[in-house]
Amino acid sequence: MNRRLINWTLGVGTPLLLVTAWWVLSENSTNTFFPPLSATLERFQALWLFDxxxxxxxLSLRNLVIGYALATVIGVGLGFATALVPVARWALDPLIHFLRGIPPVALVPIFISLIGFGLEMRLVSITLAAVFPTLIATVDGIRSVDSTLKDVSAVYRLSRGEKLAQVYLPAAGPQIASGMQVSLQVAFIVMIASEMLGSSQGIGAMTLLAQQSFMTSDMWAGILLLGVIGFGANLVFEVIKNKVLAWYVGSKRLARS
Known part of the structure; x- marks a missing residue:
């Protein structure tokens, strides 16, 4: 219990300490590119809570949620197919390893050329960039399922659907969740990049416009908002993961104690 309290205190105290240091160091700042935190917070309230x-x-949150959800469904589905169906494995493995080596942000200019600057470009960019961590984690998780579990499922003559739901998915669940968490981070990065490169709307576009217009308080407010959203999204994911994989989290805690 004491260890958990210390970890919680550090997790909360460190950001508060950094914000306090930011406030103190910038309080009397006259640097155009490093405005006082009080001015940044005023613009944060005016821009992002109202205007x-x-x-x-x-708009940005909607694109992130839709793109990430599509990436998760496609990644898990193709991952199961690649791991369990030999024909799919032979057909998809080379393509997966080729595309995974391309930096996610590098895909955005390609989709701008092919699709244009609309909503479809942003959703396709987020989805395809975020699909690979989940896909690869699913394939690795399914392939690493203990052979004893496979033998037991064969003895009990489970159907293919029952094997997927009762054997493969629970056994590979922790690894799939890890891949989904990486996909969430990739989706967030590509969401920002797609707005900066190919949109006049969204948090990324507004932050870039503020930087180009030398509205530094607005720029810092946008950066602050992106940090808050990224932190919040990861926190929500951790809470959901701990609920869904409570048995796995509990076993890890017991192993550490």
Missing amino acids: HFGSDVM
Whole structure:
């Protein structure tokens, strides 16, 4: 219990300490590119809680959620097919290893050329960039399932659907969740990049416009918002993962104690 309390205190105290240091160091700043934190927070409130919340913040969050959800469904589905169906493995393995080596942000200019600057480009960019961590983690998780579990499922004559739901998915679940968490981070990065390169709306586009217009308080407010969203998304994912994989989290805690 004491260890958990210390970890929680560090997790909360470190960001508070950094924000306090930022406030103190920038309080009397006259540097155009490093405005006081108080001015940044004023612009944060004006921009992101009122003026641009519906038009830009919700748009970015919608693209992130839709793109990430599609990437998860495609990644898990193709991962199961690649790991369990020999024909799919032979057909998809070379393509997966080729595409995974391309930096996710590098895909954005390609989709701008092929699709244009619309909503479809942003969703396709987020989805295809975020699909690979989940896909690869699913393939590795399925392939690493203990052979004893496979033998037991064969003895009990489980159907293919029962094997997937009761054997493969629970056994590979922790590894799939790890891949999904990486995919979430990739989706967030590509969401910002697609807005900066190919959109006039969204948090990324507004932050870039502020930088180009030398509106530094607005730029810092956008960066602050992106940090808050990234931190919040990862926190929500951790909570859901710990609920869904409670048995796995509990076994790890017991092993450490």
